[in-house]
Amino acid sequence: MSQIYKRELVFLVTGIVTIVMILDYFFVFSPVKDLATQLRTWALIIQLMAIGLGAINLVRVHWRNIQKRTSTWIYSAWFMVLFALLLVLALMKVSTGTEHWIYSWFFEYPYISLSNTLYAITGFYIFSAAYRAFRARNIESAILLIGGIFVMLANAPIGEVITPWFPLIGNWCNSVGQIPGMRTFAIVGTLGLLAFGLRTLLGKERGFYSEVT
Amino acid sequence: MSDKTIWDKLQNVDRRVFYWILFVGLAVPFMFPLGLPVAVTPPTQGLYSGLRKLQAGDVVALSINSGVSAWGDCLPAMVASVTQVLRQDAKLVIWSVGYVDCDITYREIVNRVPEFKSKTYGVDWVYFGYCPGQESNVALLRDNIRGLYTKDIQGTPTGDIPMMKNINGAKDIAMVLTSDTGDVQVYYRNQWGPTKSSRDNFGAVKYPVAEIGIAMNLSGDMSFFLSGDLFGLTGGSRGGAEMEKLVGIKGDGTITMDSINVSHLLVIGAIILTNVSYLLTRGKKR
């Protein structure tokens, strides 16, 4: 009996919500639309509240580092201090509606700069990968590299200065050459999603739920 | 005596040398710009042509779902598109379902588009801020904007904002411009696609959605541009530079192109060098 509300009822809830969303998309029926809108709002609220899980895990990991005095404990201590400070300021902002100048400063300068920097760091690795790893060992990798080179020369205005053929071929690769592959990825990916969704509806897909076998 | 040739030594160069060459190569063109012309490609032309069809009073939704980290790719095209929208005397509804730092992007757009100075907030444009929720939010916004955004960023109830009096969903909006890093425009295509827009879809059967995206998305989104699910598409800083050229402004997209020239030539040179050395040393090893 306990298995029913720990497993089967969960799958039933998933199935009902999925069907309501699908019905709402394909039919114009007021009660279904209202229920779907309500469920979407609930999903949004659950998603918003779930962020705390990540924060709790992060704090646990760093607190363990500090307690055990690992080699990186000083960084974990810095993390805890900064996180606590910013969290208090963020909560103040939510309750009063105004931003403290320290919160604004941290958001507009360090956070934005670090966010940009970490996103951009992969540019270095692409360059070293281009030198170390991108070797045309066979026809397929040669096609990949040649296609990539033409697209790069189409994207950079200097390609057209060298010869008009570079942007011509590169733009063809972008607008026609890659279409069979990319279009098939979209079609096959959606078919996979449909199969996955059907399995979820039938309760066969259990990876989402903790410890369900 | 070592029998290593120059090609063997080249293959073992410390990667930090390349990183320094790259970083310096990216920085120098900003100091000594070349200013090479940029040719416009059909997807960007599609976006511009779509914006040119706007009439005075039409409402355009701008969905800012790319963070500050994607400014290099998305901001130039966003600024150029917003400039064109305001020049057409259309109105803007701005929101975000994707990124926490959309406030900064919104402020940057307002700072960089001089046309805002002659417009009135609440009458010509309104900004609702960020509400996380991805596809659920996009579906909610399609039917009931007020259900999600009860107030704008300044705290004014949505119903009290002059331009929002008759606007509450996709059917009241002429088109959506979405700037994202790959996911949110999928939601607009999926959820808003079958809806009718306020301007009869410009003669098309699908809701007009345009993507102002990162360069990586250009590959995947091109299929949707060709099938008509997207009426316009810009990819990366190159798309931004093309949009700036069409709109007639000079912004970061155009300025970055010189840096892109040098960096791309470096990468191509690296690929050619490594393949030449690989072919030569492979023959020797056999």
Next chain:
Amino acid sequence: MITNVAAYPTDILGITGLWAGLLLMLFIYSYPLWKENPLYRFAEHTFVALAMAIAIGVNLDALNKVAFYPLVSEGALLMIIPIILGLMIYLLLVPQYRWISRYPVAILVGSSIGLGMAGQLLPNIVSQIINTITPPKVGVAAFDWFNFVYIAIGLICVTMYFLLTYEHTGPVKPVTQFGRYFIMLALGAYFGNTVLFRFSMLASRAQFLLQVLKIIPM
């Protein structure tokens, strides 16, 4: 509220902020350009702390607008249910009651899969197939017909490559082999565009460095 990031700031907060941003950027780049070091670790931990705190603040703000404000000010009592469901998700941390957290997850999974399944059919399958089989208009250049045939044949070859319910031998083998070539060309174009993306962002960081040092105008 600090405003107008477009011009070089003149106030002390703005100037210190710019320089703090620049120094943190250089700390992060000290890892690829030199080696792992304490400054890089410091900047990394700073980012994680900032990102998490800001994300929590923003999410709570949105929660306030979507759930608490309608509940308290507009009397929308139904909002109690998703708030309780949201709290139930924290039982994931308590092994004894972990099963209770499956219910809010069920609603999340159901809504996202339902939205995805319904929404992706039209643009991802129907539109794509229609566009593939629709021939060019009468009177267009011969190259457009070449592109049309190229896309159609390519789509068939790549689709056959992805169908794994039969062995790729015999007459099917060359077709799937061609499918691989089409895929490689698509991935090559994707690589070319990825390079543009990554280098645009790195270029904007180089631009930021020069702007803060006042070598180029902001």
